[in-house]
Amino acid sequence: MAKKPAAPKPQLVHIPTTSADNPALSKAQKEFNRLTKRISKLEKDVAEFREAATRLRQRVQNEYRPLQARHNEVRADLVRMLDRAHDTYKLTKGERTKIVSLLLDGCYDLLQKGHPDLQPIFDKYEEPETPEEAAAADAQTAEMMKQLFSRQFGIEFDADADVSTPEKFQAYLHQKMATEQAAYEQQEAERAERRASRKKSPRQQAAEEKKQAEEQNITQAVRTLYRDLVKALHPDLEPDETEKARKTELMKQVTTAYEANELLTLLRLQLELQRIDQTHLENLAEDQLRYYNKLLKEQARELDEAMFREQEILSGFTGKPYYYTPTPAAMDYDYARQKAQLEQKIRQLAAEVLAFEHDPAALKAFLKTYKVPKAGPGPVFLEF
Numbered sequence: 001m002a003k004k005p006a007a008p009k010p011q012l013v014h015i016p017t018t019s020a021d022n023p024a025l026s027k028a029q030k031e032f033n034r035l036t037k038r039i040s041k042l043e044k045d046v047a048e049f050r051e052a053a054t055r056l057r058q059r060v061q062n063e064y065r066p067l068q069a070r071h072n073e074v075r076a077d078l079v080r081m082l083d084r085a086h087d088t089y090k091l092t093k094g095e096r097t098k099i100v101s102l103l104l105d106g107c108y109d110l111l112q113k114g115h116p117d118l119q120p121i122f123d124k125y126e127e128p129e130t131p132e133e134a135a136a137a138d139a140q141t142a143e144m145m146k147q148l149f150s151r152q153f154g155i156e157f158d159a160d161a162d163v164s165t166p167e168k169f170q171a172y173l174h175q176k177m178a179t180e181q182a183a184y185e186q187q188e189a190e191r192a193e194r195r196a197s198r199k200k201s202p203r204q205q206a207a208e209e210k211k212q213a214e215e216q217n218i219t220q221a222v223r224t225l226y227r228d229l230v231k232a233l234h235p236d237l238e239p240d241e242t243e244k245a246r247k248t249e250l251m252k253q254v255t256t257a258y259e260a261n262e263l264l265t266l267l268r269l270q271l272e273l274q275r276i277d278q279t280h281l282e283n284l285a286e287d288q289l290r291y292y293n294k295l296l297k298e299q300a301r302e303l304d305e306a307m308f309r310e311q312e313i314l315s316g317f318t319g320k321p322y323y324y325t326p327t328p329a330a331m332d333y334d335y336a337r338q339k340a341q342l343e344q345k346i347r348q349l350a351a352e353v354l355a356f357e358h359d360p361a362a363l364k365a366f367l368k369t370y371k372v373p374k375a376g377p378g379p380v381f382l383e384f
Contacts, residue, residue, distance in 0.1 A: 013267045015281045028289040029282075035296035039264050042303035049307065052328030053314045056335055060317075064335075067342050069114065074349045076115045079107050081357050083121045089360045091367075100125045101372040138164055145169055155180075221291045225266040226258040232273055263295040 013036045015029045025033070085091070086099045103125055110118055142163045149155045155176055163169040233251050238244040250269065257265035267281075284292070311322035318325065318334075325331045356363040 013264060013271060013281070015284075026286065026289075028286050028293060031293050032281075032289055032296070035293060035300060036264055036267075039296060039300050039303060042300060042307065046303060046307050046310065048328055049310050052331050053310060053317075056314070056331050057317065059335060064339060064342070067339065067346065071342060071346050071349070072110055072113045072115065074346055074353060075107055076110055076118060077353050078349065078356075079103060079110065079115075079118050079121055081353055083124070085356065085360070085363055086125075089363065091364070095364065095367045098367045098370050098372060102370065105373055135164075142169060149173065221288065222258065222261060222263060222266065222295065225263070225270065226254065228275055229254045229266065229269055229273070232275055261295060262299055263292060264299060 014033045015025060082099050082103055086096055091099070104122065107118075108122060111122070146157050146163065150157065155173070157163070157172075157176075161172055163172050230251070233247045233254060235244045235247040235251060238247050250273075254266065254269060256262075257269070269275075308322075311326065314325060314331075315322040320334075325334050352362075352366070356366070
């Protein structure tokens with residue numbers, strides 16, 4: 001099968017380091033080269049990370065999810081086997097207590113994972129909760145949630161706040177956050193009003209005017225590039241249909257880059273279309289370079305943010321901090337490791353279920369090593 005042709009590399013945009021007229025680069029020229037090189041690398045990194053993340057999601061859906069379903073099927077077999085053993089094997093009271101713990105503490109989540117048929121088994125061993133126990137559990141949960149939101153969001157709960165149920169907790173939280181947000185907005189409005197009422201000093205006024213002038217010059221620099229490219233590419237002026245289609249696609253790229261203030265993309269297109277050459281870049285005035293460098297810094301910053309967003313999105317999918325899989329290679333390694341672990345877990349559990357089914361002594365030996373988890377806040381999920 002023929003290999004897919006590699007995507008063309010973007011045009012290199014840099015100022016030559018040596019020439020007869022310019023043997024040494026200025027500080028602004030060196031900054032320009034550094035920024036264009038950095039942006040090119042960031043663009044490549046973001047694109048490769050996004051492709052790898054998409055590939056990972058596809059592999060999880062096509063390979064890992066079926067393995068998880070198979071794992072839960074084997075766990076369901078374990079539940080049925082333990083239920084039969086509880087009723088038919090000659091077991092001690094302690095061993096039966098451990099089986100009940102294995103069922104309720106370790107496998108109850110199977111009801112929400114495609115095995116609602118196990119409900120009668122769990123009902124068989126679950127003791128009904130008394131009103132006092134339910135109230136105590138609700139109070140404990142409410143206290144834990146209060147501590148969590150106090151630590152993470154700095155929310156102070158009133159001593160008499162009624163958060164005894166999830167509904168009451170959510171309602172109180174929304175009211176509290178809305179009150180604090182309103183207070184914050186009021187403070188910001190007052191600060192803005194005070195700032196606006198202050199008379200600017202001549203120095204501050206001059207600095208503000210200089211900043212506005214620079215922003216206008218930066219905008220004009222990008223607009224000049226855009227107009228030059230539009231003049232060269234306007235598809236309505238092209239009689240050849242093939243060339244017209246090519247120019248239409250390039251115009252889309254130009255418009256997208258212009259709207260996003262992507263100076264480097266516009267410069268690449270100018271080089272590609274031979275609207276400028278490296279000598280043109282070398283002879284840019286220092287003021288022009290300074291405007292270009294400001295735009296390039298902003299473009300690099302946006303790409304840094306884009307990479308972080310991609311990592312955060314992937315983190316939400318995997319449930320792991322973004323620094324666990326910062327590169328495509330790290331993604332592939334982590335996925336292969338987790339898949340191998342799950343496959344091994346399935347093989348081991350299936351073998352244990354088979355052994356317990358045919359050999360009560362094997363089950364007894366396993367129960368001897370099993371310790372009933374201590375009661376604590378929240379559910380307990382055991383790994384099988």
